[in-house]
Amino acid sequence: MTPNDATAPPPQGEKPARLTVGVVGAGRVGPALAAALALAGHRPVAVNAVSDAARRRADELLPGVPVTDPADVLARADLVLLTVPDDVLPGLVEGLATTGAIRPGQLLAHTSGRYGAAVLDPATRRGALPLALHPAMTFTGTAVDVQRLAGCSFGVTAPQELRMAAEALVVEMGGEPEWIEEEARPLYHAALAIGANHLVTLVAQSQELLAKAGVQAPERMLGPLLGAALDNALRSGDAALTGPVARGDAGTVRAHIEQLRAHAPTAVPAYVAMARATADRALANGLLKAELAEDLLGVLADGGSR
Numbered sequence: 001m002t003p004n005d006a007t008a009p010p011p012q013g014e015k016p017a018r019l020t021v022g023v024v025g026a027g028r029v030g031p032a033l034a035a036a037l038a039l040a041g042h043r044p045v046a047v048n049a050v051s052d053a054a055r056r057r058a059d060e061l062l063p064g065v066p067v068t069d070p071a072d073v074l075a076r077a078d079l080v081l082l083t084v085p086d087d088v089l090p091g092l093v094e095g096l097a098t099t100g101a102i103r104p105g106q107l108l109a110h111t112s113g114r115y116g117a118a119v120l121d122p123a124t125r126r127g128a129l130p131l132a133l134h135p136a137m138t139f140t141g142t143a144v145d146v147q148r149l150a151g152c153s154f155g156v157t158a159p160q161e162l163r164m165a166a167e168a169l170v171v172e173m174g175g176e177p178e179w180i181e182e183e184a185r186p187l188y189h190a191a192l193a194i195g196a197n198h199l200v201t202l203v204a205q206s207q208e209l210l211a212k213a214g215v216q217a218p219e220r221m222l223g224p225l226l227g228a229a230l231d232n233a234l235r236s237g238d239a240a241l242t243g244p245v246a247r248g249d250a251g252t253v254r255a256h257i258e259q260l261r262a263h264a265p266t267a268v269p270a271y272v273a274m275a276r277a278t279a280d281r282a283l284a285n286g287l288l289k290a291e292l293a294e295d296l297l298g299v300l301a302d303g304g305s306r
Helices: 030-039 052-061 070-076 089-098 118-124 144-148 160-172 182-212 218-240 250-263 265-284 290-301
Strands: 020-024 043-048 079-082 107-110 129-135 153-157 176-179
Touching: 020 030, 020 070, 030 043, 030 052, 030 079, 030 144, 030 160, 043 070, 070 089, 079 089, 089 107, 089 118, 107 118, 107 160, 118 129, 129 160, 153 160, 153 182, 160 176, 182 218, 182 250, 182 265, 218 265, 250 265, 250 290, 265 290
Parallel strands: 020 043, 020 079, 079 107, 107 129, 153 176
Antiparallel strands: 129 153
């Protein structure tokens, strides 16, 4: 798949042409995606890495690939991965377009979950082919990330004529393309943040509280419990809800809040907020009886002080 014919799918049974690949922003994501593309036969040719940590990641995942400035990356590559923080992306695209670094027919792909293809409009006006390829995965910045891409869903947004090319690149990285409409990107990203980012916070908070309670190996205790809870939730949704909130045990919830206030006061707001959300979902799905919900919601309304 060369830049000039990226809109056309390859003939059935024939692999797409190999691309030279560049990375602008050697955070945790870019080098891993470029390494996955290398396994598919594409050729990483340049990477932009500023910090020492970024250079180490580039050396580990893309050995022998020269580290250079963004303009030189674009000059060398048919496909450029823009893997920078969300807030940096619009300015980077505008700057690359203004300086004339973009070549007509060049594939330009960003990995932001928040943005679709429209953020690349300044580059598109210069002739670039815009792709939004967001892997729904957390990254470590190590070689394990390349393995984790197998079966990983990617949120894909692109002009309709580039859809097949975008999805083909995801498949070549081992991923599963999931089409997201341009206007749905912020909601899509918010959903992933709730599920993944907040999960890390909740697990870390739970580990700290177990340690305060004297548990010697919180991670060993939580592993089977949280693994089962996640599996049940993915299979059954709200029907998997259990625990004192779903049962309407107002006294237990009050005791929880009192203990948190005494031993970990910063955890109280998160507990109350999640308990309210859980109660609402349990009530709406008929899991929490209405006659028990009133006392429970009263406890949550005053933060367990009653």
